[in-house]
Amino acid sequence: MAASLLPAFGDLVSRPIGKRRVHRDLARLRAARLTVAKLVVADPVYVPIFERIEAEIASEEARLMDADPLASARAIVAARRN
Secondary structure (H helix, E strand, C coil): CHHHHHHHHHHHHHCCCCHHHHHHHHHHHHHHHHHHHHHHHHCHHHHHHHHHHHHHHHHHHHHHCCCCHHHHHHHHHHHHHC
């Protein structure tokens, strides 16, 4: 089940940036995060997938904050820690 989520958010990096797209992608990622969180509770083998989704969410949120360089930089740093 979780393996089918990987291609869905793996495509996000190659698409052009647009606020509407970022909001749509964030919604998809947040839904995936909730699904994978339930999987992690059942079996910790899914932790790396959960961490990757968390990093993708931080990256997408950084794209939304491009008007605030400090907030954007903090989001990028947080994403790289994962």
